[in-house]
Amino acid sequence: xxxxxxxxxxxxxxxxxxxxxxxxxxxxxxxxxxxxxxxxxxxxxxxxxxxxxxxxxxxxxxxxxxxxxxxxxxxxxxxxxxxxxxxxxxxxxxxxxxxxxxxxxxxxxxxxxxxxxxxxxxxxxxxxxxxxxxxxxxxxxxxxxxxxxxxxxxxxxxxxxxxxxxxxxxxxxxxxxxxxxxxxxxxxxxxxxxxxxxxxxxxxxxxxxxxxxxxxxxxxxxxxxxxxxxxxxxxxxxxxxxxxxxxxxxxxxxxxxxxxx
Numbered sequence: 001x002x003x004x005x006x007x008x009x010x011x012x013x014x015x016x017x018x019x020x021x022x023x024x025x026x027x028x029x030x031x032x033x034x035x036x037x038x039x040x041x042x043x044x045x046x047x048x049x050x051x052x053x054x055x056x057x058x059x060x061x062x063x064x065x066x067x068x069x070x071x072x073x074x075x076x077x078x079x080x081x082x083x084x085x086x087x088x089x090x091x092x093x094x095x096x097x098x099x100x101x102x103x104x105x106x107x108x109x110x111x112x113x114x115x116x117x118x119x120x121x122x123x124x125x126x127x128x129x130x131x132x133x134x135x136x137x138x139x140x141x142x143x144x145x146x147x148x149x150x151x152x153x154x155x156x157x158x159x160x161x162x163x164x165x166x167x168x169x170x171x172x173x174x175x176x177x178x179x180x181x182x183x184x185x186x187x188x189x190x191x192x193x194x195x196x197x198x199x200x201x202x203x204x205x206x207x208x209x210x211x212x213x214x215x216x217x218x219x220x221x222x223x224x225x226x227x228x229x230x231x232x233x234x235x236x237x238x239x240x241x242x243x244x245x246x247x248x249x250x251x252x253x254x255x256x257x258x259x260x261x
């Protein structure tokens with residue numbers, strides 16, 4: 001065996017070792033890009049009372065207060081929460097790693113797109129009209145003859161489509177206030193919306209809850225924190241354990257906003 005051959009062989013082996021080390025470092029670097037703790041996540045919500053809403057510039061609501069209680073339980077300082085329209089926030093948590101959107105109804109259509117922590121609270125999505133505009137029609141076929149509105153890309157919108165309503169005939173709004181104004185101006189006849197959001201809106205605007213009539217219940221909802229599907233399972237488990245441990249506090253928060261435990 002010549003000296004040149006021996007030198008070449010040693011260099012090749014060294015090259016293999018260097019490449020292996022590079023791959024190990026690269027792999028570790030990629031893994032480290034994923035969130036490892038609650039403080040590494042981006043928290044997203046919408047302005048949609050009573051779950052999460054702005055009042056005099058302050059973000060509050062059932063899901064907001066409960067999230068802060070979760071951070072405290074996990075020994076984490078309060079984190080920033082970004083507020084976006086629902087459709088934008090939904091796309092962000094669907095496509096961006098290390099994001100959390102709340103509060104989201106958990107159902108079979110969404111089940112595999114996210115990882116979940118909850119429940120936060122329960123409620124109903126219904127078709128609602130003005131009481132003085134109620135004509136006794138409660139069948140879906142009868143309601144279809146009217147004009148409907150829903151929040152853009154919200155569960156209420158998707159439930160209407162699932163029930164057979166033409167999406168091109170559903171007026172899409174960006175806020176509860178916008179939908180109610182459309183309803184009061186008779187530009188639409190019904191809105192598909194979360195009932196507790198209507199209660200909160202009526203209370204905050206000094207309207208009477210009796211001014212609105214639930215025509216038909218579309219679904220019973222269970223609200224959760226929805227995490228991007230690539231979030232590490234150990235982090236999801238950490239959140240869920242913390243939530244289970246403060247269940248009494250969760251009930252108290254829900255009752256303070258909604259009057260029900």
